[in-house]
Amino acid sequence: MSVPLLAIVAWSGTGKTTLLQQVIPLLKARGIRSGLIKHTHHQMDIDTPGKDSYLLRKAGADQVIVASTQRWALMCETPDQTLNLAELVARMDSFALDLVLVEGFKDEPVPKIALWRRGVKGEFADLLDEYVVALASDENLTVDRPLLDINQPVKVADFIEKWLRKGQ
Template sequence: MNLYGVTGWKNTGKTGLMERLVAEMVARGLTVSTVKHAHHDTEIDHPGRDSYRHRVAGAREVVLSSPRRWAVMHELRDRPEPMLAELLTRLSPVDLVLVEGYKRANHPKVEAYRAETGRDLLARENGTIRAVAADIAIDDLAQPVFHLDDTSAIADFILRDLGLRA
């Protein structure tokens, strides 16, 4: 499975970059899935909905199906969060899986960076970051630096790095 990540500190443009990369890769004819990591108690279901009531009642998994989409919600019930590798086994085969977050996981990544956050670049310490997409020029990195909005060039880099068609 071809896997590439977008990582970075909070409010650096990760989600926007992910959204643009998915659209770019799909426009190039690739099938793409995504994995998004959240660091908080993310609620994808809402109180009062039937599926929410099923989960609260104690169901470990709830499948929600409609004519347009289906989803599986899995409650951990105080068990540890699964590793990324385990989650990937649950995806249907695609050409590329883009992962948002998982800073410390071992897959290759592009770091989204905005100077206004005041944080240092993760790429200086994290060897899995292969390129940086930034809103400023950065001249002192070993990794290539792209403008944060240059989606086409970032997509070309990812595909070349994975050995896929660019």
């Protein structure tokens, strides 16, 4: 059995990361072990220039694992490759997780909670597709799926816990 995925999707500036920062500890307190995959449109580098791992990766290593007794990280060079969510999920330890939360990847065919806030560019209807299982907003909108209060992370965590228990 593979680990369930649940994406949190929204227009930039809506508060995906902020909500996840609040929801993840609530899920953890309930015994739900979650992983996270975050999509970014920005150039990013988690390695530190000048450190040995950085120098060796820049020397041409296509994959580098940095490990300590507290954590480890795998960095993979992916020039000119399209991000593939299934491949990213496959790299996670599904035996250690109950759920993989995905921030972004709004066009992927996976279950999603869409977020929409008054005043943020874009319409909420443009976020809704057949994979959206709920909408979290600061407005009282009329939608054909559960409507959650984006400012109530406990309610969002409640929904996720029930969604997981139902078997999605």
